Amino acid sequence: MQILQKEIADFKNELLAMASHAEGAIVRAIKALLERDDKLAEQVKKDDYILDEFEISIDNEAIRLLSQAPLAKDLRMIVTGMKISNDLERIGDEAAKIAKCTLILNKEPNLKEYIDIPTMAERATEMLRDALDSFVQGDTEKARAVQPKDQLVNQINSQVHRELAGYIAESPVNISRSLSLMVVSKSLERIADHAKNIAEEAVYIHEGEDIRHSNGAKHTQ
Amino acid sequence: METMEEPPPAKSPDTQAQPSPDTTNEEPKASPPYIRVQDYCFWYGENQVLFDLNLDVQEKKVTALIGPSGCGKSTLLRNFNRMNDLVDDIRHKGDITIAGNSIYDPAVEIISLRKRVGMVFQKYNPFPKSIYENVIFSLRVAGRRNKAELDETVERSLKKAALWEEVKDRLHESALGLSGGQMQRLCIARAIANQPEILLMDEPCSALDPIATGKIEDLIDELRDQFTIIIVTHNMQQATRISDNTAFFYLGELIEYGETQQIFTNPKIKQTEDYVTGRFG
Numbered sequence: 001m002q003i004l005q006k007e008i009a010d011f012k013n014e015l016l017a018m019a020s021h022a023e024g025a026i027v028r029a030i031k032a033l034l035e036r037d038d039k040l041a042e043q044v045k046k047d048d049y050i051l052d053e054f055e056i057s058i059d060n061e062a063i064r065l066l067s068q069a070p071l072a073k074d075l076r077m078i079v080t081g082m083k084i085s086n087d088l089e090r091i092g093d094e095a096a097k098i099a100k101c102t103l104i105l106n107k108e109p110n111l112k113e114y115i116d117i118p119t120m121a122e123r124a125t126e127m128l129r130d131a132l133d134s135f136v137q138g139d140t141e142k143a144r145a146v147q148p149k150d151q152l153v154n155q156i157n158s159q160v161h162r163e164l165a166g167y168i169a170e171s172p173v174n175i176s177r178s179l180s181l182m183v184v185s186k187s188l189e190r191i192a193d194h195a196k197n198i199a200e201e202a203v204y205i206h207e208g209e210d211i212r213h214s215n216g217a218k219h220t221q
Numbered sequence: 222m223e224t225m226e227e228p229p230p231a232k233s234p235d236t237q238a239q240p241s242p243d244t245t246n247e248e249p250k251a252s253p254p255y256i257r258v259q260d261y262c263f264w265y266g267e268n269q270v271l272f273d274l275n276l277d278v279q280e281k282k283v284t285a286l287i288g289p290s291g292c293g294k295s296t297l298l299r300n301f302n303r304m305n306d307l308v309d310d311i312r313h314k315g316d317i318t319i320a321g322n323s324i325y326d327p328a329v330e331i332i333s334l335r336k337r338v339g340m341v342f343q344k345y346n347p348f349p350k351s352i353y354e355n356v357i358f359s360l361r362v363a364g365r366r367n368k369a370e371l372d373e374t375v376e377r378s379l380k381k382a383a384l385w386e387e388v389k390d391r392l393h394e395s396a397l398g399l400s401g402g403q404m405q406r407l408c409i410a411r412a413i414a415n416q417p418e419i420l421l422m423d424e425p426c427s428a429l430d431p432i433a434t435g436k437i438e439d440l441i442d443e444l445r446d447q448f449t450i451i452i453v454t455h456n457m458q459q460a461t462r463i464s465d466n467t468a469f470f471y472l473g474e475l476i477e478y479g480e481t482q483q484i485f486t487n488p489k490i491k492q493t494e495d496y497v498t499g500r501f502g
Contacts, residue, residue, distance in 0.1 A: 071498055
């Protein structure tokens with residue numbers, strides 16, 4: 001069984017490596033947007049394949065580990081690890097989407113000063129870091145604190161959409177940039193959702209409790 | 222070692238993980254558990270091997286007993302039908318009741334008890350007789366001679382043991398000519414011929430190949446609605462496949478007892494977690 005324990009530790013490390021790439025993808029995508037850096041945006045798009053490959057590798061490894069019939073926390077780690085890798089892969093997709101929008105936005109001057117989008121990016125990245133910390137350290141209090149932060153990001157996204165709708169109504173020349181920024185905002189909202197998922201999954205791994213769809217409250221079965 | 226989260230039921234300072242009946246959030250109805258082990262201790266000579274066990278076994282459920290070698294699970298199993306009475310210099314303290322009646326009541330006839338509580342052993346042990354005679358052996362010993370009754374018992378028992386189709390045309394051939402898996406199913410048929418209420422199974426698949434094991438597990442699944450089954454197993458994946466509730470023992474103590482899914486996906490006691498994940502044992 002020590003072989004299995006070592007393999008599960010390796011599996012966890014591979015997840016952490018994937019998480020590091022996903023976090024880096026968000027940071028670079030937002031930097032490319034704020035600094036109007038086409039080259040960086042192209043790199044983010046190009047590097048998305050790395051997270052795709054991680055997901056495939058982790059899923060294959062999980063299947064192999066499951067064939068050894070692990071139980072208890074080992075079982076929860078592997079099953080949930082597959083879900084976390086899926087969340088991280090989707091985060092990569094959203095970062096690539098932001099990069100794609102950046103390339104479109106950079107063809108014109110900025111529509112407005114970016115205030116809410118950097119705030120959303122900061123919140124979403126913080127949520128992801130907290131979720132990953134709780135996964136690594138077993139700090140489930142930190143994980144539970146991620147759930148309410150998602151509401152704030154959702155509110156900012158709604159506010160951004162309302163504001164951009166105003167720009168669209170104001171003039172047709174604003175349409176393309178407004179729509180691209182709406183996509184960016186939505187992507188950041190989705191990143192926050194995935195970070196929340198990872199936090200919930202961390203609680204399940206370490207406590208065996210399923211807090212999905214509960215806003216942190218206990219499920220009664 | 223036993224932990225307690227909920228108020229214990231009457232007379233049973235049971236573990237916190239006592240399995241609830243089929244009702245979920247409802248209060249259990251006021252009926253006693255089918256088999257109750259209460260403050261039970263057991264000695265072989267001066268050597269105490271079971272320590273203050275409290276365990277409630279639900280009727281018509283499969284309860285698995287797991288734990289490392291020497292933890293006392295087979296000893297406990299053999300006490301449910303007092304097979305350990307055949308061992309010299311044993312004693313016990315506490316009680317085991319079935320449907321509210323102590324198995325140690327002086328009025329209890331041991332033979333009658335063992336008719337109610339059948340047993341299947343790790344190593345299949347058919348008698349050197351025909352398949353037919355193996356199944357009805359206990360009826361013959363009891364003096365039953367009516368052929369129609371004996372024939373009906375053989376067919377019913379072999380059908381329940383999922384062996385009838387394979388042996389119906391050779392009932393009078395030697396049982397020793399069967400495969401290992403067939404012999405174990407024959408032993409199950411023999412055990413259920415008396416229509417017991419309870420079936421005790423001590424690692425019934427450990428001497429069988431995976432295909433035969435699968436057949437025995439399928440059989441246990443079919444029998445669960447008719448019998449209360451207690452099974453000792455070292456195969457934890459088997460316990461997850463076939464049992465409703467699982468009790469984990471260590472060094473003669475009951476460490477944790479709960480619904481099988483909870484024990485194997487989210488055990489509450491670290492020792493249980495360490496055992497089921499292979500960190501010891």
